[in-house]
Amino acid sequence: MAIKQLTVFVENRRGCLAEITDLLAKNGIDMRALSIADTKDFGILRLIVSDTQKALHVLRENCVLVQTTDVIGVKLSDRTGELSSALAALDRAGINVEYLYAFLTRVAQNAYVVLRVEDNGAAADVLTKAGFAMVGEDDIRAL
């Protein structure tokens, strides 16, 4: 059920992020979801893109430090408290969320949320049992 996230090391200097988004744009790669974690010295950019392999190739060719990380995506209906109840289900199962972020596009009353947890399989089971649908690679391609 895991989906591939691109994890990119970004230096904390002017123009660095733009260079990366520019490379993706020039190569016709769409961003589906993104988040950035930053510190004083560096940032970690996390991306879900339309073509992961192509993005990996393009970025590596330009000496960008990038790797893929398996994450899971969950479909939440656009209702107050949906995310809370998903997180509560994980909490009850003792699953810790490292980070999460939302997709940029909204699909048919659904919000897609990316979750990074220790054990993807276990978390997907918990969420499915709690009545949530998971985001698959097909869903991303359909965006």
Place this chain on the structure above:
Amino acid sequence: MQRYYQKDIETMPQERLRELQSQKLVKQVRHVYEHVPYYRDLMEKKGVTPDEIRGVDDLYKLPFLSKNDLRETYPYGMLAVPLSDCVRIQSTSGTTGKRVIAYYTQHDIDLWEECCARAIMAAGGTRDDVVQVCYGYGLFTGGPGLNGGSHKVGSLTLPMSSGNTERQIQFMMDLKATILCCTPSYAAYIGESLKERGYKPEDNCLKAGIFGAEPWTEEMRHDIEASLGIKAYDIYGLTETSGPGVSFECEEQKGMHINEDHFLAEIIDPDTGEVLPEGSRGELVFTSLDKEAFPLLRYRTRDICVLTRKKCSCGRTHVRMSKPMGRSDDMLIIRGVNVFPSQIETVLLNEGYAPNYRIEVDRANNSDTLDVYVELVPEQFSDTVSGVTAREKALAGAIKTMLGINPAVHLVAPKTIERSEGKAVRVIDKRKLHD
């Protein structure tokens, strides 16, 4: 297979070598005393006359020379022959202050090139080899020294000089270079560049590399050997004694044989000047036994190392010196602790990083600060901030264990630390700006 350029000298029994050194020393001291007023004054101040120097055992009586003396006497104060007998000038890089120049008669050039020829043959070089010299040519001694040595061996010499990596690789592949001579950091860079272009280590024809002019570690040797598919030999020298080739490694790769028939080596206590017994760690001091134009006696190199006379399986009898821990010019004193950049490099390689780093020393609130910038490698990258900062902390901890002082480690993006084509500038000491 044992190869020597001058077998009778290189394998001469140690007692005979010592006799030869004594004879040469007596003659050389007289030559310097008569022709270099600056040194004669130093001898007179110390109350020693040439008559008192009857052999190597009397060497300790002579005054030392330091880099400062060479700056004092710039440009021709150390000249011991008429200038018209000189055929060449070389110079230090001047990174640690005013340039020092050295002058050579043809005889001096020949003996220097012979030393380099010994180094090339010790690395397996023959007249059938193709020697690619990518040390800088010009005032820097690296290029001219190895170039001359390669000529003496009779190898085909590629006088590439430094830089233009694209062309280096093209010539290396097209002309099937077999021996590479450059700085170790440039060798590492060439290895990296070959890999980027999709070459495997076995795709080149190189069999050996002769690397020197800057400190490097055993770990770096292993990396270079693996990336180029060669055996990597260390070579040592300094402009003040002639250039590269003062000492060199044989196939044992356990210390560098000093060309003792030309350069008499001592280890002294850098604080007291006292001569230390074999096996002690101390400052290396050289006395040129044959050089005519620029014959330095008891020149303090500021390099810290150890000498051994233990028998070497290569058959050479000449004393071996350990890799210098780094020139004391490179040595940093941080919070009262002696720090050599090579120590930090060792930690980086042990912890799985590439030797691409920059050290910055500064002062804040009257205390020294040490910042180490290291390129992040894919194996150490993580998708969380806590993951990356944990790597930084682990590396800082490993450096602290080695040095005893706590650095701030900053992981930076790959390829953002400047690559060097000559001597690597890895240390920025900002404290000097404040003084």
